Amino acid sequence: MSAPKNSGDTSPHSTQGIVMKKIIFAALLLISSTAHAALNVFACEPEWAALTLLLAGDKVSLYTATGALQDPHRVEARPSLISKARRANLLVCSGAELETGWLPVILRESTNGAILPGALGNFEAAKYVHMLEVPTHLDRGDGDVHAAGNPHIQTDPRNFLPIADALSKRLIQLDPANTAHYQLQLSNFNGQWRAAIARWEKQAAPLKGVAIIAQHRGFPYLNNWLGMKQVAELEPRPGMEPSATYLSQVLGELQQHPAKMVLRAAYQDERSSLWIAERAHIRAVALPYTVGGTAQAIDLYALFDDTIQRLLAGLK
Amino acid sequence: MHKKPYLSAAVAALCICPLAADAATDADLLAIRLQIQQLKQNYEERIALLEQRLQAAEARQTQATQTPQASVAPAQPASGEGAFNPAISLILGGTYGALQRDPAVAATGFAMNPNPGHQQGFNLGESELGISANIDPDYRGVATLALAPAGGITVENAYVQTSAAGNGLNLKFGRYFSALGYLNEQHAHAWDFVDQPLVYASFWNNQLGEDGVQLKWLAPTDTFIELGGELGRGRGHPGSDRAKNGAGSGVLFVHAGDDIGVEHSWRIGASLHKTRATNRISNAVPDLPGTPGGVSNSFSGDSQTAGVDFVWKYAPDGNTADRYLKVQGEYFRRRESGLLTYNLLTTDTYTNTQSGWYLQSVYQFMPHWRTGLRYDQLDPGTAGVGALNAGNIISDYGFQPSRATLMLDYSPSEFSRFRLQLARDHSRQGLPDNQLFVQYIMSLGAHGAHQY
Numbered sequence: 001m002s003a004p005k006n007s008g009d010t011s012p013h014s015t016q017g018i019v020m021k022k023i024i025f026a027a028l029l030l031i032s033s034t035a036h037a038a039l040n041v042f043a044c045e046p047e048w049a050a051l052t053l054l055l056a057g058d059k060v061s062l063y064t065a066t067g068a069l070q071d072p073h074r075v076e077a078r079p080s081l082i083s084k085a086r087r088a089n090l091l092v093c094s095g096a097e098l099e100t101g102w103l104p105v106i107l108r109e110s111t112n113g114a115i116l117p118g119a120l121g122n123f124e125a126a127k128y129v130h131m132l133e134v135p136t137h138l139d140r141g142d143g144d145v146h147a148a149g150n151p152h153i154q155t156d157p158r159n160f161l162p163i164a165d166a167l168s169k170r171l172i173q174l175d176p177a178n179t180a181h182y183q184l185q186l187s188n189f190n191g192q193w194r195a196a197i198a199r200w201e202k203q204a205a206p207l208k209g210v211a212i213i214a215q216h217r218g219f220p221y222l223n224n225w226l227g228m229k230q231v232a233e234l235e236p237r238p239g240m241e242p243s244a245t246y247l248s249q250v251l252g253e254l255q256q257h258p259a260k261m262v263l264r265a266a267y268q269d270e271r272s273s274l275w276i277a278e279r280a281h282i283r284a285v286a287l288p289y290t291v292g293g294t295a296q297a298i299d300l301y302a303l304f305d306d307t308i309q310r311l312l313a314g315l316k
Numbered sequence: 317m318h319k320k321p322y323l324s325a326a327v328a329a330l331c332i333c334p335l336a337a338d339a340a341t342d343a344d345l346l347a348i349r350l351q352i353q354q355l356k357q358n359y360e361e362r363i364a365l366l367e368q369r370l371q372a373a374e375a376r377q378t379q380a381t382q383t384p385q386a387s388v389a390p391a392q393p394a395s396g397e398g399a400f401n402p403a404i405s406l407i408l409g410g411t412y413g414a415l416q417r418d419p420a421v422a423a424t425g426f427a428m429n430p431n432p433g434h435q436q437g438f439n440l441g442e443s444e445l446g447i448s449a450n451i452d453p454d455y456r457g458v459a460t461l462a463l464a465p466a467g468g469i470t471v472e473n474a475y476v477q478t479s480a481a482g483n484g485l486n487l488k489f490g491r492y493f494s495a496l497g498y499l500n501e502q503h504a505h506a507w508d509f510v511d512q513p514l515v516y517a518s519f520w521n522n523q524l525g526e527d528g529v530q531l532k533w534l535a536p537t538d539t540f541i542e543l544g545g546e547l548g549r550g551r552g553h554p555g556s557d558r559a560k561n562g563a564g565s566g567v568l569f570v571h572a573g574d575d576i577g578v579e580h581s582w583r584i585g586a587s588l589h590k591t592r593a594t595n596r597i598s599n600a601v602p603d604l605p606g607t608p609g610g611v612s613n614s615f616s617g618d619s620q621t622a623g624v625d626f627v628w629k630y631a632p633d634g635n636t637a638d639r640y641l642k643v644q645g646e647y648f649r650r651r652e653s654g655l656l657t658y659n660l661l662t663t664d665t666y667t668n669t670q671s672g673w674y675l676q677s678v679y680q681f682m683p684h685w686r687t688g689l690r691y692d693q694l695d696p697g698t699a700g701v702g703a704l705n706a707g708n709i710i711s712d713y714g715f716q717p718s719r720a721t722l723m724l725d726y727s728p729s730e731f732s733r734f735r736l737q738l739a740r741d742h743s744r745q746g747l748p749d750n751q752l753f754v755q756y757i758m759s760l761g762a763h764g765a766h767q768y
Binding site: 066067069070071073074075076077078079080082083084086087100101102103104105108109110111112113116140239240241267269 | 541729760766
């Protein structure tokens with residue numbers, strides 16, 4: 001009865017071993033199947049997720065780190081972002097320090113060398129466009145300014161052409177097996193996007209030279225594209241909340257430089273916009289700013305369709 | 317003249333007829349629509365290709381006169397933390413404290429624990445100088461020096477961390493804040509209240525810093541799961557600094573977290589800490605004979621602490637810049653057993669189990685303004701005291717220290733914060749205290765991203 005444990009019948013031990021092996025095998029299968037399903041893309045903002053989708057289609061599995069109604073400067077380094085970044089093959093972000101408040105923690109904690117700055121899997125869109133508002137000197141006394149220039153590059157559709165080109169090349173480098181697919185998608189995008197830009201520019205012709213107020217310094221690329229003139233900002237310094245005194249001062253200045261409308265991004269608090277709009281008898285216009293910012297802005301094309309429509313409505 | 321109504325009726329009928337037919341042949345129409353869509357897509361693709369070729373040809377011709385928009389952008393300066401190489405940050409902080417009781421008196425039943433206490437009147441808090449940079453592609457170094465207002469520098473953190481060891485592995489060595497609990501790793505400037513919860517103050521002397529090695533592993537799962545362990549010198553309470561080989565303390569921890577939709581996120585954790593104290597001296601400990609000013613005791617023995625923690629955050633639309641709510645709580649339970657030398661004379665066995673918890677909530681009710689509420693409680697436990705010290709050591713205090721704290725803060729920018737805090741402190745039996753604090757926290761230079 002009391003046979004020594006280490007000799008004789010070893011069958012219970014080996015059965016256990018087989019079960020263990022099965023479990024390990026199943027676990028490995030689970031990990032490898034999810035890893036090989038597609039290129040895992042971690043998009044920092046919705047516009048880059050939308051662009052990646054247009055360029056890669058079902059060849060990638062997409063995760064978007066921030067929502068359209070979130071202030072992209074103020075995202076928390078949530079645990080979910082860390083685990084998504086650990087498995088990402090490609091990170092697609094605005095760059096230009098827009099994500100500086102959270103992305104460094106994510107990169108550090110995820111331990112994923114493939115997406116670190118400088119690696120093939122780290123794509124910063126701002127590197128491929130001509131940056132505006134690059135500060136000549138850096139001082140926090142000027143508010144929340146970015147050393148590399150204004151990072152809100154997604155408000156000018158022309159910026160998407162060089163970015164798409166670079167992003168497509170990056171996708172090909174990471175996933176050469178699908179080169180033909182990425183090339184076709186890019187050429188489709190280029191053709192359709194150029195046609196769309198021409199259409200938007202035609203529609204937006206009445207906006208040329210129109211004076212606007214911006215709630216946050218977030219529209220230099222849009223203004224540059226459509227030829228609108230920004231006459232005032234509702235933030236005394238970028239990222240600073242305006243006081244009642246400051247708003248009154250802006251209101252006073254509007255007497256000399258009247259504006260047609262006050263613009264804000266969908267994620268921004270509407271109060272200061274409405275305050276000035278009511279007193280200056282102008283329109284407060286909320287722009288989607290990125291994909292998903294309004295119910296209409298369901299993809300990149302709809303983003304600019306809706307932006308133009310809302311701006312035109314602001315003219316009336 | 318009279319024909320006009322008939323005409324419009326006929327037109328109306330014509331319009332209605334196809335509508336009626338529509339319902340009958342829905343499926344056919346759908347098929348046709350799909351075919352048309354496919355055709356359209358085919359043509360669009362072909363046109364796009366042709367356009368592409370045309371543009372390529374045009375581009376070749378007009379390369380010299382290209383607009384900057386289309387040209388390859390100039391190299392941007394490296395962004396992120398590396399833009400300042402190394403990243404240097406300085407935290408300036410100070411408080412004004414008004415207390416009704418002497419802060420040197422420890423919480424009832426916790427005289428053998430640390431009592432970081434509070435400062436009265438105007439006082440400069442610790443200024444914190446942080447320097448961090450990538451050392452090389454594999455390692456990153458971080459040093460945080462605390463500049464004490466009276467002079468002198470203490471090394472708060474000085475560690476090296478692997479940048480991307482891969483496979484979810486993260487190695488840290490040097491002096492670091494232990495990853496146990498939720499609050500322990502947070503630097504003082506990131507605290508939501510002027511002070512730490514009572515349980516952190518008396519169990520960890522506010523924060524457990526270790527000299528040692530930490531290894532973490534992040535599971536390759538969709539849900540955040542992190543396991544880790546630390547081996548350290550055990551220099552801080554409940555350990556006692558030592559001069560011998562081997563590790564003086566060990567920590568195991570596990571964290572899990574995720575999002576629920578875009579508005580909610582959470583993290584839970586559990587941790588275990590073990591150390592051994594050798595001649596851990598405590599002064600001014602009250603005793604049964606009622607010695608004025610208390611006595612000095614020395615403890616040598618094992619100390620084991622288990623803790624659980626959670627944090628849940630909610631922001632409408634996930635937009636934390638506007639409004640958010642954060643609820644967090646932690647519970648620690650510590651069992652110590654060994655030998656206690658009463659009044660540095662009489663030695664006998666001593667075992668005790670202490671516990672403590674806090675629950676707090678911070679609500680940003682409008683941009684830049686937050687308010688917070690915290691409730692703290694401690695249980696000094698009932699000590700098992702050896703016969704020799706039965707007449708000396710108080711084994712049961714019959715009192716549970718507690719405190720309620722209310723906070724309001726205003727942050728003009730991401731880099732500055734002013735805070736007002738009121739506390740009703742019941743941590744010392746018979747000495748209820750109303751405490752008021754005013755605090756400022758300013759950060760200069762490179763300001764790294766905050767942890768969750």
